[in-house]
Amino acid sequence: MLMLTVLSCLCSSLLLLLLSVSGGKLPEAEVEIEVLHKPFLCRRKSKYGDILLVHHDGYFENGTMFHSSRNEGDKQAMWFTLGIKEAIKGWDKGLQDMCAGEKRKLIVPPALAYGKEGKGKIPPESTLTFIIEVLEIRNGPRSHESFQEMDLNDDWKLSKHEVKEYLKKEFERHGYPPNDTLHENMVADIFAKEDKNKDGVISSREFTYRHDEL
Numbered sequence: 001m002l003m004l005t006v007l008s009c010l011c012s013s014l015l016l017l018l019l020s021v022s023g024g025k026l027p028e029a030e031v032e033i034e035v036l037h038k039p040f041l042c043r044r045k046s047k048y049g050d051i052l053l054v055h056h057d058g059y060f061e062n063g064t065m066f067h068s069s070r071n072e073g074d075k076q077a078m079w080f081t082l083g084i085k086e087a088i089k090g091w092d093k094g095l096q097d098m099c100a101g102e103k104r105k106l107i108v109p110p111a112l113a114y115g116k117e118g119k120g121k122i123p124p125e126s127t128l129t130f131i132i133e134v135l136e137i138r139n140g141p142r143s144h145e146s147f148q149e150m151d152l153n154d155d156w157k158l159s160k161h162e163v164k165e166y167l168k169k170e171f172e173r174h175g176y177p178p179n180d181t182l183h184e185n186m187v188a189d190i191f192a193k194e195d196k197n198k199d200g201v202i203s204s205r206e207f208t209y210r211h212d213e214l
Helices: 002-022 089-094 144-150 160-173 180-194
Strands: 032-037 051-059 065-068 078-081 103-108 128-138
Touching: 089 103, 089 128, 144 160, 160 180
Parallel strands: none
Antiparallel strands: 032 103, 051 065, 051 078, 051 128, 103 128
């Protein structure tokens, strides 16, 4: 038994040495995904930049539950944006291409969860299991669809006029009266922050994800 243990350690060390010498990399950690329920109709699937409303239960490897959004706290489902590290990496990887109403089981290794440090009641190097149900999917404020909605002439650039028109529509949609001076000031502030090369337009590349006004 001792000899097998020594051989196992030796093989692992040799693998690491060979990868180091050859310039190779160890394979990245992956999330194990199991679809528990999928609705018959699926109008769209989740992608990076979308905002998801989810219920989730979390379990340790021994089956002990450490959190349930249905039974703890305010017992409310949680909104979060997929792909921008608002949640652990395992969620960003494991919740892509989901339908509203779909439920998945994710087994998340430590590297894609809370790693060597752990967090709160999560010990270091914990492999976690999550049962996650996506209740609703919405376009994020910096989604491809939002950019297309603002880009009135389809040139993949946003002019000050286009941004101003978008702001007007958003104000109207939320029941606020138009305010030309306010819109002008907001546009000026947006371009000061977003127009990185100061060419008078916001390109799709400059269209950063987070901005309060848009």
